[in-house]
Amino acid sequence: MNWDVQNAIVAFVDSLRPNAQMYHDMYMSALYGFVDMQSHLLTMLGYPPVP
Structure with missing residues (x-):
């Protein structure tokens, strides 16, 4: 393994x-x-909403 790459x-x-x-937080939002x-x-296409 190249240690310089690993350290970077x-x-x-x-x-x-x-x-x-x-x-x-950004990912979750x-x-x-x-x-x-x-x-x-x-829901708009007619599938029932899931609670």
């Missing part, structure tokens, strides 16, 4: 760590928005 990857991951909660939109679309 570790440094990159460490640089993201302070913002991990923000990235998690985008995921929820996508699922919510699909749910509305399917």
